[in-house]
Amino acid sequence: MQLTVVDHPLARARLSRMRDERTDNAAFRAALRELTQMLVYEATRDLQLAEEEITTPVTTTTGYRLAAPPLIVPVLRAGLGMADTAHGMLPESQMGFVGLARNEVTFRPEAYMASLPESLVGRHVFVLDPMLATGGSLVACCTLLTDRGATEITVLCALAAPAGLQRLEDSGLPLRVYTASVDEGLNDKAYIVPGLGDAGDRQFGAV
Numbered sequence: 001m002q003l004t005v006v007d008h009p010l011a012r013a014r015l016s017r018m019r020d021e022r023t024d025n026a027a028f029r030a031a032l033r034e035l036t037q038m039l040v041y042e043a044t045r046d047l048q049l050a051e052e053e054i055t056t057p058v059t060t061t062t063g064y065r066l067a068a069p070p071l072i073v074p075v076l077r078a079g080l081g082m083a084d085t086a087h088g089m090l091p092e093s094q095m096g097f098v099g100l101a102r103n104e105v106t107f108r109p110e111a112y113m114a115s116l117p118e119s120l121v122g123r124h125v126f127v128l129d130p131m132l133a134t135g136g137s138l139v140a141c142c143t144l145l146t147d148r149g150a151t152e153i154t155v156l157c158a159l160a161a162p163a164g165l166q167r168l169e170d171s172g173l174p175l176r177v178y179t180a181s182v183d184e185g186l187n188d189k190a191y192i193v194p195g196l197g198d199a200g201d202r203q204f205g206a207v
């Protein structure tokens, strides 16, 4: 598994705003959108381009477009806050949706929806979820994708815990992970420490 920590000063500043308990829902969503731009920018660095001849007002030249825009899959709820930004940067991409809620007693993810193309053979998939804690949710989501044939998955998250990264590594799934920070660990409620709290509640309010 390839791990990239996007620790650009602008990313660290946005992440700090998200961590701060004084940041309200609207400002949290704004910082997450801005951080998502940086994660997408880094994670798309090696996407393949197709050449095409274009005509400028002056002459003709070689232009470029993405050869195969990835499928974008936000994990509901919290990943929804990254979806529109990622789609804006990858406007030709299709989007699928996976709904998972972690049982706060067992910490195991419970799936409540999956809206994905039937076959993902040959498709590169970008999974969006701000939080990688125990890793249970992302393993569940990525397994749904590989069950449909995906062989190349890029996970974008704001924060990752070492235990979650280890769980993804041990899963053997074909993953690359881009995160803005690898935090210290998990507390006894399986929340990331120092973390930012519940990323769904921080954006949309407590349920």
Ligand SMILES: O=P(O)(O)OC[C@H]1O[C@H](OP(=O)(O)OP(=O)(O)O)[C@H](O)[C@@H]1O
Pocket (backbone or CB within 6 Å): 075, 076, 077, 078, 079, 100, 101, 102, 103, 107, 109, 129, 130, 131, 132, 133, 134, 135, 136, 137, 138, 164, 190, 198, 199, 200, 201
């Ligand atoms: O790595 P894990 O231990 O599985 O935890 C991470 C998951 O927890 C959060 O979702 P949550 O279950 O709180 O749902 P929500 O987005 O609806 O709040 C987060 O967005 C991840 O999906």
Ligand SMILES: O=c1cc[nH]c(=O)[nH]1
Pocket (backbone or CB within 6 Å): 078, 131, 133, 190, 191, 192, 193, 195, 196, 197, 198, 199, 200
């Ligand atoms: O710290 C955590 C862990 C899981 N889910 C969250 O939203 N935050």
Ligand SMILES: [Mg+2]
Pocket (backbone or CB within 6 Å): 198, 199, 200, 201
């Ligand atoms: Mg939550």
